[in-house]
Every structure is written in structure tokens, then in C-alpha cells.
Amino acid sequence: MKRFMICSILSLLTYTSCTAKNKKHSELITHKEKTHEIHTTKTDPNTRHIQVALLLDTSNSMDGLIDQAKAQLWEIVNELSYAKCEHNRIKLQIALYEYGNDGLPSREGFVRQVLPFSEDLDEISKELFALTTNGGNEYCGKVINTSINQLDWKKNNDHLKLIFIAGNEPFTQGPVNYTDAATDALEKDITINTIFCGNYRQGIDTMWKHGADITHGEYSAIDHNQQTVHIVTPYDDIILQLNNQLNDTYIYYGNRGAQKRELQREQDSNARGYSAANAVSRTISKSSTFYNNKSWDLIDASEDESFEVEEVAKEELPAALREKSKAELKQYIAEKSKKRKNIQQKIRDLNEKRVGYIKNHSKKEDTNLEAALLNAIKKQGQKKAFTWEK
Missing domain, CATH: 3.40.50.410 (von Willebrand factor, type A domain)
Incomplete structure (x- = not known):
């Protein structure tokens, strides 16, 4: 009987110790989760x-x-x-x-x-x-x-x-x-x-x-x-040509990069399905700051200070870029980025003229x-x- 009581006490002490450790571990995980949640949901005050x-x-x-x-x-x-x-x-x-x-x-x-x-x-x-x-x-x-x-x-x-x-x-x-x-x-x-x-x-x-x-x-x-x-303007054809050039500046990466690149093309096609003027409107949107694809495009991603291109695995890059060194890849991204900014500025300049033309040719509200x-x-x-x- 005495031996049974000693075993029971030892078991209870062991259980209590394990429970305390598990509780402490659980609290640590919860703290980490809360810390992560605060970090990920923090909003830029600006x-x-x-x-x-x-x-x-x-x-x-x-x-x-x-x-x-x-x-x-x-x-x-x-x-x-x-x-x-x-x-x-x-x-x-x-x-x-x-x-x-x-x-x-x-x-x-x-x-x-x-x-x-x-x-x-x-x-x-x-x-x-x-x-x-x-x-x-x-x-x-x-x-x-x-x-x-x-x-x-x-x-x-x-x-x-x-x-x-x-x-x-x-x-x-x-x-x-x-x-x-x-x-x-x-x-x-x-x-x-x-x-x-x-x-x-x-x-x-x-x-x-x-x-x-x-x-x-x-x-x-x-x-x-x-x-x-949709009011057709004299600037539409040029803007659509610039859209093709703009699309060529995208460099996909990641598991879904190629898929998202294809989605971009599909939505170009959906816009054209309504009219050329609607496709023009989409191109204007693609020249704005609202159109950002940092989750799959290396150029948009590189605009984020926290992004490190060195952390992108070679197999997550397009085949043509996998053999480039990190320095060569950064240079390639910089050149494409400069080209994109120039194209987007041309689109915005043409859009100013387009907006004026539409305003002058709108018949009613x-x-x-x-x-x-x-x-x-x-x-x-x-x-x-x-x-x-x-």
C-alpha cells in the first residue's frame, strides 16, 4: 500500500510538472502568434x-x-x-x-x-x-x-x-x-x-x-x-500599342507567377471583348499606382524595401533568368523597371489628352x-x- 502511494505521488508530481511545461509552451506559442498578428496587421500611418x-x-x-x-x-x-x-x-x-x-x-x-x-x-x-x-x-x-x-x-x-x-x-x-x-x-x-x-x-x-x-x-x-x-479617341491605338510594350516588362516569380502572368493577359482579353476603348481604360489603370503586382512580379516586388531578390529560389524564376548571377538579375530588373516607368508615363501623358477629348465629346450626363x-x-x-x- 505504501509503495502504491509513493508511485501515485510521483505520478502526480510528474503530471503537474508536464502540465506546467505544456502550459508555459502553449503561452509562448500564443504570445508568438499574437506578436505575429500585430506585426502583420500593422497599418502604415501615412x-x-x-x-x-x-x-x-x-x-x-x-x-x-x-x-x-x-x-x-x-x-x-x-x-x-x-x-x-x-x-x-x-x-x-x-x-x-x-x-x-x-x-x-x-x-x-x-x-x-x-x-x-x-x-x-x-x-x-x-x-x-x-x-x-x-x-x-x-x-x-x-x-x-x-x-x-x-x-x-x-x-x-x-x-x-x-x-x-x-x-x-x-x-x-x-x-x-x-x-x-x-x-x-x-x-x-x-x-x-x-x-x-x-x-x-x-x-x-x-x-x-x-x-x-x-x-x-x-x-x-x-x-x-x-x-x-465608350467614346473612341485619336489616342486609343497608341495607348494599346504601349500596353503591349508594358506587358513585356513583367518578370514573374514564385509558385503562382506564371499563372498570374497569364491572368493578366486574360483580363486584357476580357477588356478587349467589350471594345477597344474599354481595353484602353484598362491600360490606363495599369499605368496607375493602384495596379501593383508585387506578389508575382519582380519589378513591383523590388519597390518594397523589405524584398530581397537573393531570397528568390532559381526554380521560381523564368527559365531564361535562372543562370543569371544575382548582380546580373538585379541589373536586368533595374533596366526593365526604368523601361516600365517610361512607358507608364507616356500612357499617362496620352491619357490627359484622351480625357480632354472625351469631355468635349460627351453628349449627356x-x-x-x-x-x-x-x-x-x-x-x-x-x-x-x-x-x-x-
């Missing part, structure tokens, strides 16, 4: 974000809306690229949701996050062009609530945080009351802008305006079936998705010291 969550109705009647979004994406990006906010750097993040589509899970309220906040314009274009319509139930309160809870919204109120929801069914439908969702947005300094696809008065009667009013956002009514008119988005963004941006200068 950066201001424009965060735009697009919530698009993809039910049967919304083919025109989706078509406008595809056709007008690059002009919207171009206009936003002119944003200034005192001495701060501006970053654009776009998230995309679809709702009201029978192909979406009913348990999720017929809502799907297509893309979380992203600065990757090619990915945004890819997902936008992949959207299709199907009949369904349009739950506005539900999709607003989902986007508020799922997205990584900036905590600081100096950033411009906007939701744009577009559709044509009553704003009151679904399991989540839109007033509750909007009140939550207001508390988080997120502004809701509503875009009713149809008659202005009908949108008011079905509470689309009230949904925007709660957060002091903008209500707009658009003709979602209006075809996007559009009532489309682009106009609704830009009007609201600029108006709300002014409240946070954002200005737009070309």
Missing part, C-alpha cells in the same frame, strides 16, 4: 485606404447591371486613382459580393462572398467577369450584414469605408432587418450607398433611399439596361453604375480630406 464593398444583385433581371460593372470597372479605377489625401499614400481595396441568385446556398441567405478586400485588380476583373445571373430572393439586409461581419474593415476612421449595394427588389426582404444592418454600419463608420435599378420614385417607396439615409450615404436610381458608351459610384465616393471622400485631381 497610408489612407479607400475600401469599397460592391454588393451586386445577380438575379435574372440584373444582366444589364453586371454588364455595366464589367464594362465600367476600369474607368472607375482610373477616376479613383486620381485621389489625394494630403501627404498620404492612397490604396484602393475592392470586395465583391453577389446576392439574390438561386444558385447560391439558401442557408447563407442567397449571399456569396466572391472576393474579400483585394488590391489585385486582375483578380477583381476575373471574378467580375465570371458572374452569371439566375432568379432568386434578394435579401438586402442580409448581404449588408454579411459584408460588415466578414470583411477586414479598417478600424481607424480616417479611411474611406463604403458599401455599394445595387438591385431592384424591395430593400425590406429577408431575415435581417436592413435598419439593424445599417445601424451597425453607422457605428463602424461604414457608409452605405444604395443604387436602385429602376424608377427613382419606386426606389424611395421600397426603402432603398432610407437604407442609405441611415448612414448618411447616397441613394441613386440608374437605368441598369443602359448600354455603356450618364445615369449608370459608374456615375453613381463615383459621385458618392467623391462626395463622401471630401468629408475625410480626400480630393480628386488629374
